[in-house]
Amino acid sequence: MTKTITLSHGNGGAENQALIHDIFWKHLGNEILDRGEDAALLPTLKNPAMTTDSFTVSPLFFPGGDIGKLSICGTCNDLAMIGAAPKYLTLSVIIEEGFEARKLERIVRSMKKELATNDALVVSGDTKVVPKGTVDGLFINTTGIGEVQAPGIGVRSIQEGDAIIVSRDIGRHGATIFVSREGLEMESALQSDCASLWPQVASLLDAGVRPHALRDATRGGLAAVLNEWAAANELCIEIEEGAIPVSEEVRGICEMLGFEPTALANEGTFVMALDPAEVPLALEILEAFPGCESAALIGTVTTSHPGRVVLESAWGTRRFLELPTGELLPRIC
């Protein structure tokens, strides 16, 4: 392989083959991909589920992850959130001319690691190389197919009386990307929460927890998930503000920049609505995962203000939690 990716690597000829073999197949190869056909032949799946996502994060490498890890987590997490075990992924990469081959390999290596966590395979792929300046380094699309393990998980299953749990402290990804962007000279030990969620969901399901709904709190953060849930069911979600786990670092950054942790993006944090009787077991399982020590019960589903999310402060005042608006930060995932 040459040191940088050139337009000839996207020509469909020898250089293109070299790129695919030396970087993608080398790390992602498996029985289905290795056949090298135009389309992957898949075994029959029971209750298949499918999702797709594109990734354009800037910077490509950030504390706690990179665009490769993100592109696998993002799609696998969307499957996990309806109770599906991720199985097969397609991978499309659009590379800017002049991109360093070494960096590309680093990105593919983190994909490999994350695929293993999900026990999933890349079974089909595509690469394009475009002239300098037409993309910012690298854009990735992944599409995933999974197998639903527990039917009935979804927004419509949320009921009055449900408990609301958040799987860990919120806002890390958004805050990390903000701090690592150029121009903001800030020292911080903060890391993105970027992580695969299927292992946590699988453990919950294995232990007999039956979530009514799951949602990873990506763009729009916790505030967006809660508002979407409340609006979809014409129910009220009442949240105890003091119970929402937020790390000191994230809280500090929010103080300085005037953000709300509830509006910041996450890439490895999910919200769960479930029968209150299952809360102790669910928390016990979540807390055993590294990073999820702060998993917490934060609220309840009621009928008091249909379609709205209400935050209650530690001193007893109440206010609405609105959907985040405006341009907070583009290209975070």
Add this chain to the structure above:
Amino acid sequence: MGSGKLELKNLYDDFRDPATIKALSRLIHAEAAKLNREIRIMEVCGGHTHTIMKYGLKQLMPANICFIHGPGCPVCIMPKERIDHAYILAMQEDVILVTLGDMIKVPGSKGSLQDARSRGADVRFVYSPLDTIKIAQDNPDKRVIFFAIGFETTTPMTAAMIARAEKLGLDNLLVHVNHVTVPEVMRELIDSRDEHIDSYNNRIDAFIGPSHVSVIAGAKIYEEFPQKYGRPVVVSGFEPVDVMEGVLMLVRQFVQDRCELEIQYRRSVTMEGNLAAQKQIEHYFEKRPLFKWRGLGNIPNSALKLREEYAHIDAEVIYRDILPIEEIEDHKLCICGDILRGMAEPTECQVFGTACTPQKPLGSCMVSSEGACAAYYKYGDLLK
């Protein structure tokens, strides 16, 4: 323990302590019960409005203590004429317009700076005016115009930026000055006259003064209000405990029949303020004879402009041929002026939350998250 290391959380944790907030609420209730009248307190600054709404402090007040939300949000009070200036400057070839992030979505008559950017303008947002220096250094072939906004709090940063640019010999950095000052607008609010019934009918009994302004300008700028206008002032910090304590101090003044200027925010505010900063402001800026405040109209001496010696960096002078000076009327249905005078609540406006929302604001109070209408819209106003 005992390492003495100061962490960021030390700066706010104690000031949001639930037990302290509840205790202050009980004290305010007890004191207010001794009064047989209503006290209407204007928090001048948008930062206070935000704190009051975000932390639900209104809900902790007895029935006879109410807040009137003041005009202290530099983005909200910016008239369309000035936003049009920013827009026109941004659309010039070879210009990079730099301003603070709050300005991004404020609509002028031609659109917002966000719109200008989508139409090809180079608009950049910074957290500190000093970041503009680097942009000017990195783009020597462009004219970098800093659109300066804010009260006494941010003026020193603009002055510091100009001083730094002078020292570096930067010749491609211009400034468009929209700095405004607090006491003049407070005076205007007290003196304001309702044309329809021809009487002075503002309903402000007391003021909570913004502490950050006084860190720079000193608490002295408020002395005239108790002395000349019979309105007590307490200069307060921005955390919930600060605001609650400020209210308690005001209520006690009424109970004890005092009318004074007091400082709640003793951790940074002095009577004199930051004299070095005041001197630097004086060096570059002078009073503008008239400045139009959105929702309130023209207020004499309520803003600053660059001194004539600095005409060579004054974008208003250099681009005077293309910057319009005609007045633009505020929206007819908007009652921001009345809200700012304490004569109406945001929810009394017929376009509140319908034609006028934070995404598409018609009036000044809906523009920034520190505006009264935007704070009501965002946080609602739930009952206890």
